Amino acid sequence: MFERLRKTFSRFVDSLVSAVKEDALGEKEVGQLVEDLYMSLVENDVAVEVADAISESLRVRLVGVKVPRFGDREATVKRAVYEALLSVIGDIPDVDFEKEAVALLDKTRPVVVMFLGPNGYGKTTTLAKMAYLFRARGLQSVLAAADTFRAGAREQLEEHGKRLGLRVIGGKYGADPASVAYDAIQHAASRGVPLVLIDTAGRMHTDKNLMEELSKIQRVAQPHFSIFVFDSQLGNEALEIARYYSRYVSIDGMIATKVDSYPKGGSILTFLHVFRRPIYYLGVGQRYEDLVKFKKEEYVAQLVGI
Structure with a gap:
């Protein structure tokens, strides 16, 4: 399920990892990659207003994120993206x-x-x-x-x-x-x-x-x-x-x-x-x-x- 959106975020994470300079994600790199992600979100049925909210959350959460020089960079970036996405819908309860x-x-x-x-x-x-x-x-x-x-x-x-x-x-x-x-x-x-x-x-x-x-x-x-x-x-x-x-x-x-x-x-x-x-x-x-x-x-x- 959700193969296209999963691939979209996988490419986004890979690009973020590749864009890391020294030990943190920079504002310029994050901004450009989030812009690229935006159109992919809309193409995968994310409404424009929701894509806007996700993009803003990603910018806030990702800029300045410390990425280990020799550790698992991908895991660190994935966690930051996960938290950014969840913050957009985090106040909506899961109801059994x-x-x-x-x-x-x-x-x-x-x-x-x-x-x-x-x-x-x-x-x-x-x-x-x-x-x-x-x-x-x-x-x-x-x-x-x-x-x-x-x-x-x-x-x-x-x-x-x-x-x-x-x-x-x-x-x-x-x-x-x-x-x-x-x-x-x-x-x-x-x-x-x-x-x-x-x-x-x-x-x-x-x-x-x-x-x-x-x-x-x-x-x-x-x-x-x-x-x-x-x-x-x-x-x-x-x-x-x-x-x-x-x-x-x-x-x-x-x-x-x-x-x-x-x-x-x-x-x-x-x-x-x-x-x-x-x-x-x-x-x-x-x-x-x-x-x-x-x-x-x-x-x-x-x-x-x-």
Whole structure:
């Protein structure tokens, strides 16, 4: 994963090591190399505003860094680059979503999770993966087919429900999706099911009426977690769509999909920096098991090669 961005930082580190004169990195050398890096970042789906922040952090952290004359210069430079990158997203917490949701069950039931995002991003499949994850812990879910807009949406969710042995609550096409979400929550509450996972229509972000319908679902369902599912491969296009969504609905965290076939890697940095919200998981395949926890330190270490 992230091969192109990893190679970009590998070349940057090599260039820094080669540029060392005496025992420290100079301002002129760092400045030129950071400028060269900037364009590579943008080419790998790092948004311009994020590339600016990374570049400034690198300049501040790298200029004057003491590099051992005879020691492991590469390790010293990598550590400085790692710290510079991490400082850009360091205030965003790593959230163990599964742990938090389970802890919340001690206070309230059902815990309601709402999934947001356009069609084609893997939202419904991601919901099913999360249902599988909780089922592995012995926790059942009610799946709410609140996408009453797209043909085949309910059937897709029902197929997942059949495979996982979970109840799906839906309505007729064109029905009020907020009512579907409400019915699913009431069904879970009356039967002691601990979780409700709400699938929503993949709204075209330019359709104001449909976006306001999403806002209504959120008001009615009052989810404990609202998760935006984004396609990592779409880069800045996905970012602009997510920004539009955030005008109408609150977003607590994110899940990046199709990461296994995404060589660039920059959209992860971009979403973290722009939204200041945690990424809970990465989707790395089509199987139910292919949902891995995201940790920003591991992600940055992978980029830098530590």
